[in-house]
Amino acid sequence: MNETTIWDAAGLDTDGPGLREDVPVAEARPADPCRVAWPTRVGLDTVYAVSAFPITLTFFVLVVTGLALSVGLAVVVGGVLILPLTVYVARGHAFFERLRLRGMMRWAAPTPAYVRPPAGSGFWRRSLTPLRDPQSWLDVLWSLVGLVTGTLAFSVAVAWWAGAVGGLTYWFWQRFIPESPDEHGLAWVLGIGDTRTAESWVNLAAGAVLALTLPLALRGVALLHGRLAGALLCSRAELQQQVVRVESGRAAARAAEATSMRRLERDIHDGPQQRLVRLTMDLGRARHRIGEDPEAAAVLIDGALEQARATVSELRALSRGVAPPLLVDRGLRAAIEEMLVQSPVPVHANLDIPDGLPPHVETAAYFVVAEALTNVAKHSGARTATVTVVPVGDRLHVAVADDGTGGAHLAKGLGLAGLRQRLDAADGTFSLDSPEGGPTLVVATLPLVASTLDRP
Structure with a gap:
């Protein structure tokens, strides 16, 4: 190649x-894992927005009830135990919402690491540990404020779908509406006319506008609800991942430095150090023979020069491991x-x-x-x-x-x-x-x- x-x-x-x-x-x-075909995106946003209201309403009622009972019964043992139970209900809501973010919004939605009691902890410590976890209270907050964006998402999705489908099909089911001289439609209000034909055209135009803006409206409310959920339920997980990555990076740096030092020490001992020892010995023998046998001394000196060149080459190679x-x-x-x-x-x-x-x-x-x-x-x-x-x-x-x-x-x-x-x-x-x-x-x-x- x-x-x-x-x-x-x-x-x-x-x-x-x-x-x-x-x-x-x-x-x-x-690659963007959230990028899907627009019909699929509209369908996922619709399901996500419409299902947001019943889910958030259910957990809102459970969490508010649990908080009220725990405060009202705080003077007795049962009230103290209701609060951790309420926190676990909020955690369940958070877990389910993360699944919805992954499946419908196609986001990563990582789960943060919750505080766990030490091994061998007693009953009270295990029961009250969730109250020490900041993420637990973010889950409780989501169960309370998620109802606001969930209601908005549900309302917009139902209204847009009903207006788009109803307006585009009004010409068909208009015939089944009984006529009344005392009732006027949208066309009459707009001053276009009071006939069924005018009413059909007005509703058709309104339905077309709503149908064209439907993907944008659904995407907007889905992002509003999803971003709030992600901020409360996943932001700490992302920070925890960054901390873990930094810690693992530092551990890798220490391991890499230790490995490099061991390899450098081994290579110096096995290579240049041995050659320098031999070089010293050859020069010593050459010194003793230079007067008695100059030719043999010259051979030893030539060998020493080769050893010196080889040592320099090895040291150059080893120096590549040092900045x-x-x-x-x-x-x-x-x-x-x-x-x-x-x-x-x-x-x-x-x-x-x-x-x-x-x-x-x-x-x-x-x-x-x-x-x-x-x-x-x-x-x-x-x-x-x-x-x-x-x-x-x-x-x-x-x-x-x-x-x-x-x-x-x-x-x-x-x-x-x-x-x-x-x-x-x-x-x-x-x-x-x-x-x-x-x-x-x-x-x-x-x-x-x-x-x-x-x-x-």
């Missing part, structure tokens, strides 16, 4: 600094350009790196390119490679492709697996596409701006 085919598969344009507009990139333009001073002093572009100059495989570069990147983003992007090019030189047998670093929306898109034999896998070594850990720590993503026979494509994305949760 040639270079053009490789980058067509990645959705990148090798002729310019950005992305091709005709090829979607999964990370840059995620170079050039990256710190002059930034990511200069560091990558220097790396490309030293690459034994010809590399085509497409660099459009913005200024002011966070240091951890620059470091992670540098190591993605460094590790990928190292694998290209050592294992791929590639003739050419392509490195692309461009901004895509609010993320930095890093991709390295080669026309080698492929077969790379995360389980085959610590390099690529360590990259994924490093990217997890930087809130990035990592993907590898390397079928047997090639080509290989490594793609990573990183946020252009550090998350507020990542800052101390």
Whole structure:
């Protein structure tokens, strides 16, 4: 597969600094799971809006009754226990509403983690723990205020459907309405006339207007009800997920750092350290023989020179695991350009790196390119490679492709697996596409701006 085919598969344009507009990139333009055909959307919005009123009314009555009983009976033991029971009823309502958001609104609607009593807790602690959970009270609040938007959604949906269907079919069932000289219709009120024909045309026009605006009206009330539900029932879950992601990222950073240090220590011990020991021994023997046997000493010195060259090469290879001073002093572009100059495989570069990147983003992007090019030189047998670093929306898109034999896998070594850990720590993503026979494509994305949760 040639270079053009490789980058067509990645959705990148090798002729310019950005992305091709005709090829979607999964990370840059995620598919919208909420996008459905408009007839399906109208049907889902109708069911969601019409069912909102009976559901919210039922739980409103249950929760208000429970709150009133718990307050009225607060002086007795039963009143104290009614309040947690009421909270559990509100949780049930919240759980059911999240199911409706996922099924009808096609939203993620994550469920927050509720506070749980410690293992072995007594009866009273287990019973009163829900009262300590902020999400429980948000569920209670939803059971109270959801009736307002639920009633509005139900009213608008029924009114629009009735007006649209009734107006469009008025010409048909008008004949079954008995005539009365004392009653006047909408046409008479508008001054168009008092005949059945005029009345049919007016109702037909009104029905057509309502039918055309029906999807917008249903979408509006469904979004109003759904957004309120999402804010009260799912916002804490999204915050909890961000916290978990940050904590897992920090854990991944510590694991990646520990793995890198262990590998560096092992490689130094097994490689340069052993060569330096042998170099010292060879130079010592050469020193003793230089007077007695200059030719043998010259052979030892030649061997020592080979050991020194091999040690320098190994140290260069190991230094790729440490951020170079050039990256710190002059930034990511200069560091990558220097790396490309030293690459034994010809590399085509497409660099459009913005200024002011966070240091951890620059470091992670540098190591993605460094590790990928190292694998290209050592294992791929590639003739050419392509490195692309461009901004895509609010993320930095890093991709390295080669026309080698492929077969790379995360389980085959610590390099690529360590990259994924490093990217997890930087809130990035990592993907590898390397079928047997090639080509290989490594793609990573990183946020252009550090998350507020990542800052101390």
